[in-house]
Amino acid sequence: MRLTTVEIDKAAAILKLLGDKTRLTMVKILDNNDCCVCEFVEIFKMSQPAISQHIRKLKDAGVVREARRGQWIIYSLNKDSDYYPMVHNLLGHLPSQDYKLSELEEQGLRISCE
Template identity: 75%
Template sequence: MRVSTVQIENAATILKLLGDRTRLTMVKILESQDCCVCEFVEIFKTSQPAISQHVRKLKDAGIVKETRRGQWIIYSLNKENDFYPFVQNLLQQLPNQDFKLQELEQHGLRISCE
């Protein structure tokens, strides 16, 4: 199978984007659970603007999508994206991150954005 330069460039772009630990962890979390920015702020102990920048980059690349629920914006993996199978294969190699959400819940910090 011949892989074109464009496909290699797209793969390189995605790998560069996911080369950031925070973004890679976000995507792994989103593999099993939709989240809002406020939950990521608690998980990563960083500012809302910093988290929003990470989410924006993932959204711009089409890796994540947003759904509005009232005043809240919930993020999930974009399974319709052409590169989802590539991202999914990568995520299968990573350890589960559900414990991060469970820790939030145990500390009463899991935010219900319903």
């Protein structure tokens, strides 16, 4: 584990973002997997704009990055972010949420990460 230091204002802003169950779960999932919006819509049973708006906040903060792949936009954790060490460290204290993706896979709804 690296011990990078993050300004306290910036850290508070990141923690505020992660202080939402939906976004925290997203980020935990993204720590191991890349995902697209429509997968999150399925996982969280939430409207597409709601998901897009959550992701936008994470993207604006530099926590997450996007890459278009044809029709889809694939989101992944931005491991180059100054915040990544702190975030990754934190995610280590959370139980894996990958079962949510497994459920999608079973339903044949997994899309992005082949």
